[in-house]
Amino acid sequence: MTNNDTSKSVFVAAIFAALAIYPFTGSEFGTDLVTTTMVFAIFALSLELLVGGTGLVCFGQAAFFGIGAYSAVLLSPQYDPGSVAILLPAAVLTAALYALFVGALSLRTKGVYFIMVTLAFAQMAYFVVHDTSLGGGTDGIYMTVKPTLGAIDLGDTQALYWVTYVLLIAVFVFLAVLSRSRFGRALAGIRVNEQRMRATGFSTYPYKLAAFTISGAIAGLGGFLFAVKDGAVNPELMSWHLSGSVLVMIILGGIGHLRGALIGAFAFVLLEELFKSEAIFGEFSKHWHLGLGMTIIASVALLPRGLVGLPGQWGQHLLGRATRRAEDMEVQNAKA
Amino acid sequence: MPKPDSASKVLLRGRDITRRWGGLVALNKVSVELERGSLHAVIGTNGAGKSTLINILSGEFPPSEGQVELLGQDVTDWSQPKRARSGLGRSYQRNTIYPSFSVMENCRLAAQARKPAPWAWWQSAARCEVSTAAAHDAAVRVGLGNALDRTAGLLSHGQKRQLEIAMCLATGPEVLLLDEPLAGMGAEETERMLTLLEQLRPDHAILLVEHDMDAVFRAADRITVMVNGQVIASGSPDFIRNSPEVKTAYLGDH
Numbered sequence A: 001m002t003n004n005d006t007s008k009s010v011f012v013a014a015i016f017a018a019l020a021i022y023p024f025t026g027s028e029f030g031t032d033l034v035t036t037t038m039v040f041a042i043f044a045l046s047l048e049l050l051v052g053g054t055g056l057v058c059f060g061q062a063a064f065f066g067i068g069a070y071s072a073v074l075l076s077p078q079y080d081p082g083s084v085a086i087l088l089p090a091a092v093l094t095a096a097l098y099a100l101f102v103g104a105l106s107l108r109t110k111g112v113y114f115i116m117v118t119l120a121f122a123q124m125a126y127f128v129v130h131d132t133s134l135g136g137g138t139d140g141i142y143m144t145v146k147p148t149l150g151a152i153d154l155g156d157t158q159a160l161y162w163v164t165y166v167l168l169i170a171v172f173v174f175l176a177v178l179s180r181s182r183f184g185r186a187l188a189g190i191r192v193n194e195q196r197m198r199a200t201g202f203s204t205y206p207y208k209l210a211a212f213t214i215s216g217a218i219a220g221l222g223g224f225l226f227a228v229k230d231g232a233v234n235p236e237l238m239s240w241h242l243s244g245s246v247l248v249m250i251i252l253g254g255i256g257h258l259r260g261a262l263i264g265a266f267a268f269v270l271l272e273e274l275f276k277s278e279a280i281f282g283e284f285s286k287h288w289h290l291g292l293g294m295t296i297i298a299s300v301a302l303l304p305r306g307l308v309g310l311p312g313q314w315g316q317h318l319l320g321r322a323t324r325r326a327e328d329m330e331v332q333n334a335k336a
Numbered sequence B: 001m002p003k004p005d006s007a008s009k010v011l012l013r014g015r016d017i018t019r020r021w022g023g024l025v026a027l028n029k030v031s032v033e034l035e036r037g038s039l040h041a042v043i044g045t046n047g048a049g050k051s052t053l054i055n056i057l058s059g060e061f062p063p064s065e066g067q068v069e070l071l072g073q074d075v076t077d078w079s080q081p082k083r084a085r086s087g088l089g090r091s092y093q094r095n096t097i098y099p100s101f102s103v104m105e106n107c108r109l110a111a112q113a114r115k116p117a118p119w120a121w122w123q124s125a126a127r128c129e130v131s132t133a134a135a136h137d138a139a140v141r142v143g144l145g146n147a148l149d150r151t152a153g154l155l156s157h158g159q160k161r162q163l164e165i166a167m168c169l170a171t172g173p174e175v176l177l178l179d180e181p182l183a184g185m186g187a188e189e190t191e192r193m194l195t196l197l198e199q200l201r202p203d204h205a206i207l208l209v210e211h212d213m214d215a216v217f218r219a220a221d222r223i224t225v226m227v228n229g230q231v232i233a234s235g236s237p238d239f240i241r242n243s244p245e246v247k248t249a250y251l252g253d254h
């Protein structure tokens, strides 16, 4: 392991350690908010596998999140608590199946067409729940009783926090291991130069489809947790706003790094809370979208490599440009 | 299963290959044969259709007409990855390396095609001995043995060309289609590459597209000359050197 790898691992371990301490110090509201953020971090990690890992810019990720959430609610029994052991796999599987379907068709296209096709499929899912009675239409539906896992009741704020925490770590570790595997390296090769991968003997379509399906499954897991946390779902969970937000999260954090998705999700939720806060912004907090948007534009302009690139940028100012070229190359590849 | 062509040494054959781009005929009924143990050079002016020929033989895009046979099988309808897995390797005129990866990782990823095992998601790719050994070997052969940990994008131009060849070799192909491998190499690097081609020749079938005429006439067993998508002559280096058609159409212009 190089020095650089070690410092990255220490950084990630510090984040998870902080999250392990938080519920003992924070308020109920704070614990609830951090749970939401961890759910978004899982969601952002799912997209990072596609965008940063494979070079596929999906603009319909919310569909899989929403389908996971809707599945959790629709499959829950009305009066008794549902079983996590059934609902969670069911939500993940449903999202994965829709991702398999969307991927099979959209991966025939490239570049901006791919972006548009994934958006179109997400809108399709959105209108199905918005305009039919399947999921309660525009109002959405409620999960009247929260599911349980043995003795653990996910209706309990603390219990849900820990379950989410464990799942976030599991997803992070899974993706970290995956990215070092032959499958993960092949995805990276596809991101950098798909033509060369094909000339080398890799049928790239099945690789991309597998990545797309895994990504959808993880987004579905996020959706399941979100539904359990909120106790309600509505069509907005599948809207392009949410697909856009999760893209912004990984851009903010730094595309091409798993910890970027993690940091990006936290930065996004914190910024949103900040600009919504009447205590700080008074009247202006009504226009929180504006503040959030401007901050995001500013940070993208000032931090081309995202928040994870920040230490490197400072290092450059202090140490000159020795490491600059190699890192720039990484950025170029992420864009390619 | 008996391979129909196993008796013959012809590993790759293109039959009457035609390729049109709209009105432009980039290739017009071009036929080539590549034999094991033989280096077949294709020369011709810019735009003659040499790269197009390699692209069609390797399956990058289909021909408008004609067939491609690999190891005795008609592979005209086969995808490029499938042809590659059957022993067809190519290099590109323009570098198509992975610039942000190390030299070793560029070669390892290519070699990974030998044992892709995508389902083994828990195993680190670097632990795959088949691909690391093949990658190491390929890098050493082209002369990048002391640059394994360097970032590919930061190599010199000549080294990038060497890497391009190493990535082609790392998959262990029997047929090599090399598109201007010497372009941009220094004298020393060129010499090394010619020596390498010499070593590869006995158990490979090699197609070499090249502008360096000294190298071509030294290395080739057979030379095909193309002009405007057509083969105007094909034969031994001596035959080509003395061919009046080639002199007027091509060599004379130099």
Ligand SMILES: Nc1ncnc2c1ncn2[C@@H]1O[C@H](COP(=O)(O)OP(=O)(O)O)[C@@H](O)[C@H]1O
Binding pocket: B021, B024, B026, B044, B045, B046, B047, B048, B049, B050, B051, B052, B053
């Ligand atoms: N993708 C393409 N679309 C249109 N024309 C092309 C394409 N690729 C090659 N050509 C044309 O085909 C001809 C042969 O090109 P090429 O095979 O690259 O020549 P060479 O490698 O011998 O220099 C040229 O006239 C070129 O402009």
Ligand SMILES: [Mg+2]
Binding pocket: B050, B051, B052, B093
């Ligand atoms: Mg060419």
